[in-house]
Amino acid sequence: MAQDEPTALERFINGVLPENAVYRQLLGMCPTLAVTNGMKPAITMACATAFALICANIMISLIRGLLKPHLRILVFTLTIATFVTIADKLLAAYMYDMSKQLGPYVPLIIVNCVIISRCEICASKQGLRVAAADGIGMSLGFALGLASIATVREILGSGTWFGLHVMPGSWPAWGIMVLPPGAFLTLGLLLGAAEWVVRKRAERAKEGK
Amino acid sequence: METLTTLILIFIGAALINNFVLHYFVGICPFLGVSRRVDTAFGMGCAVTFVISVAALLSWAFTYFILRPGAPLPAWVWEAAGGNPETQIDLSVLSYIIYIFVIASSVQFVEMYVRKFFPPLYKSFGVFLPLITTNCAILFACLEIMKHLQDPTKLWGLHEALTLAFGGGVGFTLAISLMAGIREDLDMCDVPKPLRGAGIALIVAGIMAMAFMGFTGVEQGVQTALGSLLK
Amino acid sequence: MGQESRRQGYIKQAWLVVLLAVLYGGGLAGVQRALSDKIAENKRNETYDVIPALVSGADAANTVELRVTGKDGQEARVYQVMDAAGGHVGWVLPAGGQGFADRIELLIGLDAGLSTITGLYVLGQKETPGLGDYITGESFRSRFQGKPTDTPLVVVQSDPTADNEVRALTGATISSASVSGIVNAAIANLKEPIQRQAASGGALVLPGGGE
Numbered sequence: 001m002a003q004d005e006p007t008a009l010e011r012f013i014n015g016v017l018p019e020n021a022v023y024r025q026l027l028g029m030c031p032t033l034a035v036t037n038g039m040k041p042a043i044t045m046a047c048a049t050a051f052a053l054i055c056a057n058i059m060i061s062l063i064r065g066l067l068k069p070h071l072r073i074l075v076f077t078l079t080i081a082t083f084v085t086i087a088d089k090l091l092a093a094y095m096y097d098m099s100k101q102l103g104p105y106v107p108l109i110i111v112n113c114v115i116i117s118r119c120e121i122c123a124s125k126q127g128l129r130v131a132a133a134d135g136i137g138m139s140l141g142f143a144l145g146l147a148s149i150a151t152v153r154e155i156l157g158s159g160t161w162f163g164l165h166v167m168p169g170s171w172p173a174w175g176i177m178v179l180p181p182g183a184f185l186t187l188g189l190l191l192g193a194a195e196w197v198v199r200k201r202a203e204r205a206k207e208g209k
Numbered sequence: 210m211e212t213l214t215t216l217i218l219i220f221i222g223a224a225l226i227n228n229f230v231l232h233y234f235v236g237i238c239p240f241l242g243v244s245r246r247v248d249t250a251f252g253m254g255c256a257v258t259f260v261i262s263v264a265a266l267l268s269w270a271f272t273y274f275i276l277r278p279g280a281p282l283p284a285w286v287w288e289a290a291g292g293n294p295e296t297q298i299d300l301s302v303l304s305y306i307i308y309i310f311v312i313a314s315s316v317q318f319v320e321m322y323v324r325k326f327f328p329p330l331y332k333s334f335g336v337f338l339p340l341i342t343t344n345c346a347i348l349f350a351c352l353e354i355m356k357h358l359q360d361p362t363k364l365w366g367l368h369e370a371l372t373l374a375f376g377g378g379v380g381f382t383l384a385i386s387l388m389a390g391i392r393e394d395l396d397m398c399d400v401p402k403p404l405r406g407a408g409i410a411l412i413v414a415g416i417m418a419m420a421f422m423g424f425t426g427v428e429q430g431v432q433t434a435l436g437s438l439l440k
Numbered sequence: 441m442g443q444e445s446r447r448q449g450y451i452k453q454a455w456l457v458v459l460l461a462v463l464y465g466g467g468l469a470g471v472q473r474a475l476s477d478k479i480a481e482n483k484r485n486e487t488y489d490v491i492p493a494l495v496s497g498a499d500a501a502n503t504v505e506l507r508v509t510g511k512d513g514q515e516a517r518v519y520q521v522m523d524a525a526g527g528h529v530g531w532v533l534p535a536g537g538q539g540f541a542d543r544i545e546l547l548i549g550l551d552a553g554l555s556t557i558t559g560l561y562v563l564g565q566k567e568t569p570g571l572g573d574y575i576t577g578e579s580f581r582s583r584f585q586g587k588p589t590d591t592p593l594v595v596v597q598s599d600p601t602a603d604n605e606v607r608a609l610t611g612a613t614i615s616s617a618s619v620s621g622i623v624n625a626a627i628a629n630l631k632e633p634i635q636r637q638a639a640s641g642g643a644l645v646l647p648g649g650g651e
Contacts, residue, residue, distance in 0.1 A: 026241070026407055027238075029234075029237040029238060029241075030234050030235050030236075030237050030238075030345040033234040033237065034233070034234040074313070077309050077313070078306065078309075081305045081306045081309050082306065084305060085302060085304075085305050085306070088305075089302070104349055104352040104353070104356070107305050107348065107352055108235070108345050108348060108349065108352075110305060110309055110348065111309075111342075111343045111344070111345050111348050113238065113343055116343065176419070179418075179422065180231060180232050180234065180415075180418040180422070181415045181416070181418040181419040181422065182415070183234065183415075183418075184411050184412065184414040184415030184418055185411070185412055185415035187411050188404070188407075188408050188409065188410070188411030188412040188414075188415060189408070189412070191404075191407055191408045191411065192401070192403040192404040192408040193403070195402075195403040195404070195408065196403035199402065199403065
């Protein structure tokens with residue numbers, strides 16, 4: 001019965017690059033732009049999202065038999081909000097400075113379309129292992145997306161990476177990169193680059209045939 | 210007059226200086242998705258402004274009376290049940306869940322209203338109206354209001370909360386309408402294939418954000434001007 | 441599939457939502473129980489960890505938080521700084537105001553007589569990176585040390601010639617002026633009320649605080 005549905009491994013690999021949340025699906029852009037002015041906040045946000053996504057996927061997968069069409073979005077939202085609150089409290093307790101820096105963007109994970117769409121597409125229909133693999137794959141993909149943008153912005157904007165100086169002292173830090181315009185421009189150009197790579201690959205595949 | 214100055218500053222802050230879309234990065238999904246034509250963009254902006262105001266009203270009420278540390282209603286219930294009046298009740302851990310329910314209800318309410326009084330508009334919105342629930346801007350406004358209800362010495366009243374929400378909505382409408390106007394013209398330009406769609410929209414947004422950065426420092430000037438004007 | 445079974449379907453649905461709400465509520469209450477003390481401590485430490493750097497000889501554990509009504513009629517939080525032996529060594533005033541870009545939050549350290557500034561710390565700011573955000577740096581903040589509180593501070597572009605002049609940051613005059621403006625406003629608002637309350641011997645204390 002479930003032969004035509006993706007397996008756990010397929011879900012995992014899918015989430016990392018082919019259906020990457022940032023570059024292919026264009027979901028969850030609010031945190032992508034907001035917290036990528038440095039690697040540290042970007043990775044912290046990726047971890048918080050991973051926690052919420054994986055826990056929500058597991059929970060929804062466990063109760064998927066009880067869900068009926070009309071109220072399922074409500075159940076998804078309730079579950080996600082709970083896990084995000086837990087993640088937020090954990091951050092405030094153990095990484096207070098990071099929590100202050102990330103500010104309102106941690107609770108905004110609740111409306112991050114990535115999590116709701118994974119609950120809808122995968123967790124509410126497939127078993128525990130597949131849902132967990134999907135969550136882990138998507139989180140990895142999201143983290144990759146955030147890390148790539150944060151690397152560009154932090155190195156060009158502050159000359160550091162994870163707080164360590166990587167650029168020579170004479171590098172004039174491009175302040176604009178850590179400000180809002182830099183976020184938009186970086187994401188736009190990187191999206192263009194990703195699209196170009198995908199097109200080239202498709203062209204080559206077509207030529208190969 | 211102090212209040213009026215504060216309200217004007219909050220409004221200008223939310224709408225222009227710290228524009229929700231171009232400075233705080235909230236509401237990006239509809240900003241990129243619904244900004245193809247100016248009339249749909251403007252309609253979406255108005256709907257979001259409506260929802261954000263209703264949601265701000267409800268979330269302010271919930272936070273002020275129930276959710277913040279030291280809120281009156283839980284304290285009253287606790288005392289009535291015979292508890293120690295010294296203990297401070299803090300229900301803020303339920304904030305996010307309550308906010309998301311408030312937002313979902315606000316969207317439902319606005320949907321019913323629009324369906325009843327503006328049927329053609331309702332049809333043109335299609336699936337985008339219920340999608341406003343996942344619009345970060347609304348939850349963000351609720352979170353900002355919650356932030357200003359934490360310090361018992363500096364609590365925001367309903368007027369300040371509504372001004373922030375309305376200002377945020379106006380700012381969102383402004384940004385999305387500007388983007389739609391630019392994209393309508395971009396449709397006739399020769400955009401490189403990899404950048405078509407989201408890529409070029411984001412680059413345009415970046416340039417718009419740079420333009421809006423020009424509003425930095427306006428708050429101080431307005432404060433001084435209003436101070437001398439309203440003396 | 442009649443009306444009756446559909447209504448039963450909704451009731452069955454509602455049971456699940458209510459059950460989940462109770463379950464999640466319980467889970468969150470547990471998390472709150474476990475973590476709220478740690479979070480409150482973090483918030484408190486944000487200020488208390490800085491106090492020794494603002495007032496020399498301070499012992500953060502002995503410092504008391506008080507509420508004083510300022511000249512503007514609003515209640516403000518101030519910290520009476522004690523040393524390890526319990527002697528009064530100074531005051532710390534939290535202050536905030538509009539900077540160039542956004543709000544700037546400060547902690548101002550004063551001596552016990554409220555006559556000299558002993559230190560300045562920037563709790564939060566969103567000034568221009570690379571220009572205005574150097575107000576958080578030691579070199580700018582140290583320019584306020586030893587300044588008197590009897591006259592308002594003025595920011596100047598060259599080296600200060602008078603006691604109440606402070607050298608501005610190059611390229612960030614407005615941010616520097618904002619900081620001095622916030623300092624002036626806080627001192628003007630709270631200096632006399634604190635002196636009055638300390639003199640009368642009855643300062644307001646927060647519930648659960650020391651004294």
